[in-house]
Amino acid sequence: MNRQRQQSDVIVVGAGPAGLSAAIVAAENGLRVTVIDEFPEPGGRMLGQFHEERGHWWVGKRIADELIEQNRAQGVKIRCGVSVYGMLKVDGLWEVSTSQGTMIAPRVLLATGAAEIPMPTDGWTLPGVMSIGAAQVMSNVHYVKPGKRGLVIGVNVLAMAIARELSVSGVTLAGIVLPPSSPFAGKSALPKENLRLLMGLSHLAPSPILRFGGKFANALGMAGIVSSLFPRGGIKIWDIPLKLRTAALAINGTDRVESVTLADVNGQGEIIAGSEREEAVDFVALAGGLYPLAELASVAGCPFIYTPELGGHLPLHSERMQTPVEGLYVAGNITGVESALVAMAQGRLAAASICNDAGLYGHEGEHKVANAIEEVRRVRASALIQFHPGIPEARRKIYLLWRDTIQAGVR
Incomplete structure (x- = not known):
């Protein structure tokens, strides 16, 4: 050369x-x-x-x-x-x-x-699994939807910002959930830690009530208490279900993503027995930060x-x-x-x-x-x-x- x-x-x-x-x-x-x-x-x-x-x-x-x-x-x-x-x-x-x-x-x-920080999850090598940044590039740069219905695994600022962009771009999201507890996930699998992060973002909340509530709870250091009261079904942020009491256990499929196994977790991020269920999706976006x-x-x-x-x-x-x-x-x-x-x-x-x-x-x-x-x-x-x-x-x-x-x- x-x-x-x-x-x-x-x-x-x-x-x-x-x-x-x-x-x-x-x-x-x-x-x-x-x-x-x-x-x-x-x-x-x-x-x-x-x-x-x-x-x-x-x-x-x-x-x-x-x-x-x-x-x-x-x-x-x-x-x-x-x-x-x-x-x-x-x-x-x-x-x-x-x-x-x-x-x-x-x-x-x-x-x-x-x-982006990798987020290893059971089944993450299946076609249709990508980083949240890759989903952003597909949708907003190449104007190609990453799938018909997806799920975001990982709750952080990057996940929230890009999930909002995907929603505005017409991409359907089943929700944003926690990663499974593991050495890779660390504190990001804990409801309390994620709620503490979101409290710091209360100024971005789409509802005045959420903005006020987030600032108030953050000022009083109430992340632990609030996380225990957080609805198991989650709340909607920009019409996207945010589920801080739900973790993704595995990504399922034969030749491509077909579903994700979800389960409820307690305040310590531990799986609640008998709460496992399947969520049908055809793509998964991993958000590790x-x-x-x-x-x-x-x-x-x-x-x-x-x-x-x-x-x-x-x-x-x-x-x-x-x-x-x-x-x-x-x-x-x-x-x-x-x-x-x-x-x-x-x-x-x-x-x-x-x-x-x-x-x-x-x-x-x-x-x-x-x-x-x-x-x-x-x-x-x-x-x-x-x-x-x-x-x-x-x-x-x-x-x-x-x-x-x-x-x-x-x-």
Whole structure:
């Protein structure tokens, strides 16, 4: 294969909300930017996202198209279908090894996003079983219904958001239920833990009564009590049955999904004997949540920290989106799982840091970076979709760790 060596000022890995937003700012300030992504078209997960936000619909495809157009207007090179398999710093330059040759730049921004957590369940290898994200892509990107009637296994923010999208798109859902108790499921199989999560999302509830009740119960720490009183038949959220006292035991079928075995559970997630029953469906969406897709940061030599509030292991970074590895920056869900709006603001902040470090801002650099940091804080504070509770405090601890170790010269 003919391998080419290509020179840029900045290589952005990931053409999602963070990467595209960063590329615009960097290019506006005169940097030569190349954005690469392994998927066939830019936009990332935004291509299949839409949700109701403060009286209007936020449509990810529309936002992605706007970002792509702005990138092209600034002369940014967007190369899709390109996989990155290695990164090495040589003589002050990053050599990024890709499926289409070696690309070289003094600075690299990793905006690789997040990936879905697998949810192993008895029968999950049957045709018709998919991740909740795959169902979203089928329905909202390719406009193909994943089936006639489906069931979502797993109660989390991702499941709730995409179930709403599927319902709006005309996909029939029999309900959202808990995964079976197992080492893989952990706390996600417990009614109390799931109700605690939903209480934190009470502002998203479609009913004013649910919104008030959720905030009230959350304030009093009543998750355990409320979960024991939660109706066994569940409640309807956006006309989708949410069943926090029901678990999926097995996915059944011969050549494809035909049904799911369900059972009632008590407050500890234990099966109630004699409650087993069959639910006829032809597809199942598994919702295990998201984790930062951060392998390339490890390849580049970046240290990691474990922060469950942000999805798990993620590269250590400052509030400026810098890593301890010189010339390596991060933005978006690789730094912790949040909404696309937060990822876009982080991308702009990372680009501001890159431009400042490159000396393009002059004496205004610190002011511009500080403004970008403040923008991220504002967007985060107003974000309707919060994937985990405690995100602001988790962020604060990460940045304190950076200040007390890396910034202080302790490695």
